[in-house]
Structures are given as C-alpha cells and as structure tokens.
Amino acid sequence: MKLSDLTxxxxxxxxxxxxxxxxxxxxxVRLARNVSGHAFLTKCTRPQxxxxxxxxxxxxxxxxxxxxxxxxxxxxxxxxxxxxxxxRHLISKQHKDTEGxxxxxxxxxxTMSIMINExxxxxxxxxxxxxxxxEAWEQINAIDDKLEGLLDFAFxxxxxxxxxxPTNVGTGLRVSVMLHLPALKxxxxxxxxxxxxxxxxxxxxxxxxxGTEATGDFYQVSNQTTFGKSEEQLISEFRRQVIPKIIExxxxxxxxxxxxxxxxxxxxxxxxxxxxxxxxxxxxxxxxFLLSHVRMGVNLGRVKDVEVNKVNELxxxxxxxxxxxxxxxxxxxxxxxxxxxxxxxxxLKAN
Amino acid sequence: MKCDxxxxxxxxxxxxxxxxxxxxxxFCEQCAALNDGLVPKTHAPINELLTNFxxxxxxxxxxxxxxxxxxxxxxxxxxxxxxxGCEHDYAAFEKELTPLLQRAHENATHHVGKTPxxxxxxxxxxxxxxxxxxxxxxxxxxxxxxxxxxxxRDQIKQVEGA
Numbered sequence: 001m002k003l004s005d006l007t008x009x010x011x012x013x014x015x016x017x018x019x020x021x022x023x024x025x026x027x028x029v030r031l032a033r034n035v036s037g038h039a040f041l042t043k044c045t046r047p048q049x050x051x052x053x054x055x056x057x058x059x060x061x062x063x064x065x066x067x068x069x070x071x072x073x074x075x076x077x078x079x080x081x082x083x084x085x086x087x088r089h090l091i092s093k094q095h096k097d098t099e100g101x102x103x104x105x106x107x108x109x110x111t112m113s114i115m116i117n118e119x120x121x122x123x124x125x126x127x128x129x130x131x132x133x134x135e136a137w138e139q140i141n142a143i144d145d146k147l148e149g150l151l152d153f154a155f156x157x158x159x160x161x162x163x164x165x166p167t168n169v170g171t172g173l174r175v176s177v178m179l180h181l182p183a184l185k186x187x188x189x190x191x192x193x194x195x196x197x198x199x200x201x202x203x204x205x206x207x208x209x210x211g212t213e214a215t216g217d218f219y220q221v222s223n224q225t226t227f228g229k230s231e232e233q234l235i236s237e238f239r240r241q242v243i244p245k246i247i248e249x250x251x252x253x254x255x256x257x258x259x260x261x262x263x264x265x266x267x268x269x270x271x272x273x274x275x276x277x278x279x280x281x282x283x284x285x286x287x288x289f290l291l292s293h294v295r296m297g298v299n300l301g302r303v304k305d306v307e308v309n310k311v312n313e314l315x316x317x318x319x320x321x322x323x324x325x326x327x328x329x330x331x332x333x334x335x336x337x338x339x340x341x342x343x344x345x346x347x348l349k350a351n
Numbered sequence: 352m353k354c355d356x357x358x359x360x361x362x363x364x365x366x367x368x369x370x371x372x373x374x375x376x377x378f379c380e381q382c383a384a385l386n387d388g389l390v391p392k393t394h395a396p397i398n399e400l401l402t403n404f405x406x407x408x409x410x411x412x413x414x415x416x417x418x419x420x421x422x423x424x425x426x427x428x429x430x431x432x433x434x435x436g437c438e439h440d441y442a443a444f445e446k447e448l449t450p451l452l453q454r455a456h457e458n459a460t461h462h463v464g465k466t467p468x469x470x471x472x473x474x475x476x477x478x479x480x481x482x483x484x485x486x487x488x489x490x491x492x493x494x495x496x497x498x499x500x501x502x503x504r505d506q507i508k509q510v511e512g513a
Contacts, residue, residue: 036438043422043436113362119434141465148467157481159460160453166448167455169441172462197424201457227452228459230486 010087011110011127014312018130022299023250024243025134025178025218025312028089029136030125031144032163032172034154040164041117046100049117053101056116059150060149064076065114066107080330085295089127091115093208112143120164120172122147133175133239138229160227170227175238178207178245180343182217182296183253186268193219194250199240201225207288216288216315221246233304233339254300269297273306276344287318306348314347354379419443463489482508 013026035038038052074082074095082096090113091104102117104274115123125146126140129174154162160170168174184190199202205220223234223240257265274295276282295311297303316322318340324331331339354377356363361377368374416426420481426434426447433440441448466482484507491500 034438039422039437042432043424095387144465145468153467154429155467156438156462157443158461159441160464160466162441164434166435166452169452170456170459170462173464223458225456227456228461228463230464230489233463233489 011090013089013111013127013129014316015129015309018128018132018245020246023131024131024169025180026089026127026129027131027133027136028125028174028178029133029140030123030174030176031140032120032161032168032174033122033124033144033147033151034162034164036122036154038121041119041121042164052102052105052121052197055122056151057103057105059147060105060114060116060122063143063146063150065146066112068108069105070108071105073104075099075101075103078252080321084325086168087316087321089208089317092123094118095123095202109209114143120168120190122151131177131243133177133235137175137235137308141231146301160176162259166249168226171229171234173226173231173234175235176220176222177238178241179219179221179248179250180217180292180295181219181246182292183257184250185217186265187252187253187256188247194245195223196242196249197221201237202242215285216292218288218292254296256294258300263314265300266297266302268293268300269300273303273348277348278345279341281334282318282341282344283337284340285322287340288315291315291318297301310347314344318344352377354382356382415442416447461485481507484510 005123023243035052035056039048041049045054057071061071072085077214085091086093086106088097088110090106090110093117095102095115101157104116105114111128114127124143126136128136155277156162161172162173163169171185181190183195184193194204201224203222203224207215223238272290276294291311291314294303295308298308298311317326320336323336323340327339353362357379360378361379363378363380363383366373367377396441418425419436419440421439422436424440426444429435463484463485484503488500488507491503
C-alpha cells in the first residue's frame with residue numbers, strides 16, 4: 001500500500017456514523033503484549049530488536065487477522081509519512097519518534113493496527129466510529145487469539161499478561177473514547193469532566209493521547225486500571241458508568257446554550273464558519289477550534305448547508321502531514337497556512 | 352536493673368531532660384514498646400552489624416534488592432525509568448512491585464481475565480482453570496453470593512497449591 005492512498009479519505013473511525021457520534025467521535029481498545037523469551041525493549045540490543053521485529057512481523061502477516069494487511073517499516077519511513085500515520089491514529093507519538101527496528105501493520109479499512117516494537121513488543125488496537133466499544137473488543141479479542149497461535153506471549157498465572165510498564169499489567173487493555181465536548185468548554189464546565197474522570201480513576205488526554213493537549217475541544221478518556229478486573233468488566237464499567245455521565249453533561253450544556261444563549265451560540269458558530277470561509281492564513285491548531293465550533297453548529301442544526309462528514313474529514317485533512325501529502329509538496333510557515341486556508345475555502349464553499 | 356513498669360530485666364534506658372531536670376527511665380523491651388511510643392530496635396545479629404559497618408566505611412551502598420538475573424535490571428534503574436527490562440523482573444521484584452501494583456490498580460492482587468489458550472500441558476491447563484475460577488469468584492462476590500464465593504476460593508487454593 002502506498003501511504004498516499006490514505007490521504008484522500010478518512011478512516012472508518014472518522015465517518016461520524018456510529019452511535020452517539022455527535023459527541024463520541026471514536027472508540028478504541030488496545031492490548032499490550034510481549035513475546036516470551038525476549039527481553040522488553042528497554043533491555044534489547046539493536047540486533048535483538050531487529051530480530052524481534054522480524055519474528056513478530058512474520059507472525060502478524062501470517063496470522064490472517066484481516067482480509068488485506070499492509071505493513072509499514074517505520075525505521076525506513078520518512079518523517080512526513082510517520083507524521084501522517086500518527087495523524088490518522090494508526091501509530092502513537094512515541095512510535096513515530098523512537099528509533100530502531102519497528103513497524104505497523106494496518107488493515108484496509110484502518111479499523112485495526114498492530115504496532116511492533118513500541119513500548120511493548122506488540123500493541124494491538126481497534127478503532128471504530130462512535131460508541132462501539134463492545135464491537136471493538138470482539139474484533140481485537142479475535143485478533144489476539146489468532147496471534148496467540150503463532151506467538152508465545154509473556155504471561156504469569158497471578159499477574160496476567162506481562163508488560164514493560166507495570167501500569168498495563170494484567171489484561172494489558174486500554175479502553176478509550178474520543179469525545180467532542182465544545183458546549184462544556186463554552187459554558188466553562190469542562191472541569192466537571194476532569195472531576196468525574198478522577199473519581200472514576202480515568203485519564204483525560206488530548207487528541208493524540210499521552211503527552212498531548214486537548215485541542216479543538218477533543219478529549220480522550222481512558223481507563224487506568226488494567227489489573228484485577230476482566231476485560232468485559234473493564235469495558236462494561238467504562239461503557240455504562242463513565243461515558244453516559246459525560247455525554248449527559250455535554251447534552252445538558254448544549255441544551256443550555258440552545259435555550260438561554262442562542263445568540264451567543266450562533267455568534268460562535270457563524271463566526272467560526274465565517275473565518276474558515278474567508279481567512280487567507282490558517283494555523284493548524286486554530287483550525288481545529290474553528291472546525292470544532294462549526295461541528296457543534298451542524299450537530300445542533302444551527303448550520304444547515306454544511307454536512308457533518310465534510311467537517312469530520314477536514315479535521316484530519318488539514319493536519320500538517322495530510323495537507324502536504326494531498327497537495328504533493330513540502331511546505332511550512334505561511335506557505336502552509338495559506339495552502340490550508342485555500343483548501344478549506346474550497347471545501348466549505350456555500351452551496 | 353529492673354524495668355520501671357514490671358519486674359523484668361530492663362534493656363531500654365531513657366534519659367529525658369524536663370525543665371532542666373534529668374529523668375532516667377528504665378524499661379524492658381515489651382514495656383518500652385507499649386509506653387511513650389518507644390520502639391526498641393531489636394538486637395541486630397552480629398553479621399548484619401558487621402556488614403553495615405563495612406559498607407558504611409567502604410563507600411559502597413547496600414543494594415537491598417538483587418538485580419534481575421536474566422536482564423540485569425536493578426530496582427533503582429526501574430524506579431528511575433519506569434520500565435521493566437524483561438518478563439522475569441516481575442518475579443525478581445515481586446515484593447517491591449506488589450504494593451506498587453495495588454496502588455496503580457485499585458488494590459488488585461490477581462489477574463482476572465483472558466488467559467492464553469495456547470498455554471498447553473498440565474501447567475497451562477491449571478492456569479486456565481485458576482483464571483476461570485477467579486472470574487467466577489468475582490461474579491459471585493458481585494452477586495453477593497458469598498457461599499459460592501467461599502467454595503470458589505477453596506477451589507482456587509486447591510488448583511494453585513497443587
């Protein structure tokens with residue numbers, strides 16, 4: 001697969017079609033696994049790391065985990081390509097930035113990716129649009145079963161799956177959802193989410209996970225406990241106790257905006273759309289916030305001539321690596337900002 | 352000398368200065384532990400005293416936890432970097448990791464969840480059983496079926512002890 005094939009569209013998880021998709025952008029589950037008999041990556045020499053990558057790659061490509069599977073060697077890939085994969089959430093920031101033998105296997109629909117030699121030997125992940133955690137778990141569990149037939153995973157009867165960082169031990173399962181919470185931000189109640197998350201031992205992170213800021217009103221909420229509860233229990237707690245509460249807060253905030261602050265709401269939404277349709281220079285982060293307001297306006301029925309899918313796609317296609325890939329040239333500074341503004345103007349032309 | 356509180360031999364001698372006046376107190380070990388929050392240091396065996404003495408004068412610090420024999424990871428190195436070096440570290444640092452895992456995972460001490468199917472042979476089969484029983488135990492506790500929970504706990508003990 002050529003990476004440029006990826007740039008023309010968004011992955012399945014960004015279709016904006018799943019359940020609760022006005023607030024829940026995507027659901028993600030990931031499993032951390034290590035191969036028994038091989039040191040964890042901190043204690044691997046370069047040749048050991050290379051040997052491990054070969055062994056795991058062969059197993060992954062031979063496991064028939066998807067109809068078609070593409071493998072990208074990240075040691076060979078250039079910075080722009082790696083950035084592109086990160087923007088699509090197919091690899092983590094850490095996987096993009098570390099050195100040495102490593103790679104990622106991706107299926108055609110981009111619902112699944114298997115990172116090799118990240119923090120653990122394997123990091124499997126499945127992503128779905130909207131709130132579809134159970135479905136994502138079923139898929140990843142089946143993939144894990146298949147891989148297990150070919151690789152002997154490090155496992156301890158009392159401690160479960162053994163991981164490089166003890167915070168992942170046990171199930172190795174991280175469940176997360178990406179939430180779009182513009183109304184809570186506007187009404188100044190976003191603190192509620194942080195408080196609820198803290199009470200329920202969850203982590204709140206930014207758009208690209210660990211070590212990233214919450215930009216464009218996107219928040220990634222995930223579990224921290226991985227040990228002492230079964231996978232089904234972790235997912236159902238998350239699905240039934242945590243997420244409905246946050247969704248309810250956001251819905252309440254949206255209702256308040258619609259009933260009591262219609263003028264201010266419309267001003268925010270239309271001002272954002274106005275800038276996107278007229279600006280000549282747009283920064284990446286500023287774009288995320290403007291698109292966030294437009295997305296809220298579309299979801300609340302205030303804006304009728306823009307489709308939500310178009311907005312969802314723009315979130316991804318206007319990121320730095322995507323923009324450069326689509327336009328086929330390396331750009332930075334004002335040249336890139338000008339190109340971004342022009343790209344958005346074309347896409348958002350009033351019908 | 353006898354203990355101030357009982358008639359046993361006094362081994363803890365305390366000198367306090369109160370308002371410029373010196374007060375001497377004498378306790379046996381038990382009474383010292385009960386009174387004044389005094390916890391007497393138990394008598395250190397002579398070899399430990401010597402080891403500490405030698406270490407103190409040699410400039411070396413005492414490595415209280417042995418490094419992992421497989422990958423060479425030390426406890427200090429892990430505390431600094433946060434990452435373990437290999438699967439055997441979990442056994443090498445079991446005592447140190449246990450409280451850490453409990454803090455990070457809501458006091459959990461046992462894995463409840465998926466077990467690799469591939470763990471074949473009698474040892475593997477045992478693993479599967481224990482994990483399965485533990486899942487059932489969690490369910491029983493949640494359903495407040497303590498009778499069944501007690502039975503399951505015994506079964507787990509049996510499987511693991513066998």
